[in-house]
Amino acid sequence: MKSSYLITKEEILKLYKPIDSKAHKGTQGHAVIIAGSYGKIGAAVLASKSCLKTGCGLVTTFVPKCGYQILQISIPEVMVATDENVNFITNIHLPLIPQAVGIGPGIGKELGAQKALFEFLRVNKAPLVLDADALNIISENLSWLELVPEDTILTPHPKELERLIGKWNSEAEKFQKTIAFSEKYKVIVVMKGAPTYIINRTSVYENTTGNAALATAGSGDTLTGILTSLLAQGYEPKYASKFGVYLHGLTADLALPKTGYESFTASTIIKYLGKAFLSLDV
Numbered sequence: 647m648k649s650s651y652l653i654t655k656e657e658i659l660k661l662y663k664p665i666d667s668k669a670h671k672g673t674q675g676h677a678v679i680i681a682g683s684y685g686k687i688g689a690a691v692l693a694s695k696s697c698l699k700t701g702c703g704l705v706t707t708f709v710p711k712c713g714y715q716i717l718q719i720s721i722p723e724v725m726v727a728t729d730e731n732v733n734f735i736t737n738i739h740l741p742l743i744p745q746a747v748g749i750g751p752g753i754g755k756e757l758g759a760q761k762a763l764f765e766f767l768r769v770n771k772a773p774l775v776l777d778a779d780a781l782n783i784i785s786e787n788l789s790w791l792e793l794v795p796e797d798t799i800l801t802p803h804p805k806e807l808e809r810l811i812g813k814w815n816s817e818a819e820k821f822q823k824t825i826a827f828s829e830k831y832k833v834i835v836v837m838k839g840a841p842t843y844i845i846n847r848t849s850v851y852e853n854t855t856g857n858a859a860l861a862t863a864g865s866g867d868t869l870t871g872i873l874t875s876l877l878a879q880g881y882e883p884k885y886a887s888k889f890g891v892y893l894h895g896l897t898a899d900l901a902l903p904k905t906g907y908e909s910f911t912a913s914t915i916i917k918y919l920g921k922a923f924l925s926l927d928v
């Protein structure tokens with residue numbers, strides 16, 4: 647297997663940009679989260695809340711109509727734009743020009759959602775995170791990746807990765823295929839797992855934070871929010887990907903002594919984001 651670089655606290659401190667005392671919400675980036683469908687609006691809530699709590703100034707979440715009240719009530723700080731369709735997205739129209747977009751958690755694979763994703767990729771120019779069902783849809787339409795901005799961040803778990811690159815027979819082959827994929831489409835692949843690796847063309851980075859408490863529903867949805875927030879704040883994708891996976895894992899390392907593995911949930915990740923930033927002690 648190819649040797650990897652470790653993503654350590656020392657590395658993260660080199661790229662962390664603490665918030666300026668003159669900052670205001672207009673300088674902290676406006677992120678857009680496109681997520682959710684009937685029964686999976688929770689994915690949109692988790693991604694949006696983690697996005698906001700990673701420091702971006704404004705978050706707008708685009709959901710099908712059924713998500714409107716859920717989002718407005720559960721996160722009053724987040725603005726909400728809705729699709730004309732009730733249960734899943736069909737036509738993404740944003741009332742703003744975002745600094746970054748995270749798309750995919752819980753959107754499903756309905757034909758309407760597929761068309762909406764294609765049209766969105768055709769017009770979008772903002773730095774992008776692709777996760778979950780966006781990846782599942784793209785797996786069946788790989789040429790759509792030619793539409794995405796260079797260095798778009800893809801965050802597949804192992805099953806989603808298999809859908810994207812096909813089956814592998816060994817760990818070495820998995821890395822080889824992912825490197826070839828990253829080079830071909832000029833994207834950054836966050837290979838989620840234990841541990842998570844980041845593949846940026848031929849470079850491989852191994853995260854040093856995180857534990858099995860993260861093996862819980864919605865854990866990846868929060869990572870999408872964290873990464874989108876960092877992109878919106880102006881972190882380059884190569885730095886946002888490292889910082890995001892590091893922070894995400896760190897929440898679990900900090901929380902574990904208090905929660906144990908079993909009671910840790912995706913909401914605990916969000917709860918511990920503040921402590922994760924503070925533990926960087928800059």
Ligand SMILES: NC(=O)C1=CN([C@@H]2O[C@H](COP(=O)(O)OP(=O)(O)OC[C@H]3O[C@@H](n4cnc5c(N)ncnc54)[C@H](O)[C@@H]3O)[C@@H](O)[C@H]2O)[C@@H](O)CC1
Nearest residue numbers: 686687688689751752753778779803804805839863864867
């Ligand atoms: N509260 C919510 O609304 C939630 C919505 N979710 C959304 O639900 C949709 C379906 O997501 P799923 O990921 O469950 O479905 P998938 O069908 O993509 O993945 C589940 C499959 O992947 C395998 N898998 C996952 N992680 C693995 C690992 N680390 N090693 C080996 N195999 C692994 C599982 O065993 C299972 O076979 C997504 O859009 C997702 O964002 C989920 O995030 C759960 C929470």
Ligand SMILES: Nc1ncnc2c1ncn2[C@@H]1O[C@H](COP(=O)(O)OP(=O)(O)O)[C@@H](O)[C@H]1O
Nearest residue numbers: 803838839840857858860861863864865866867
């Ligand atoms: N045993 C584990 N050790 C470390 N991290 C884990 C472990 N299990 C899961 N994770 C992390 O949790 C997240 C799960 O993401 P994902 O499968 O997309 O969840 P969901 O779709 O439910 O939100 C990934 O970031 C993954 O690296």
Ligand SMILES: [Mg+2]
Nearest residue numbers: 778803866867
């Ligand atoms: Mg997921």
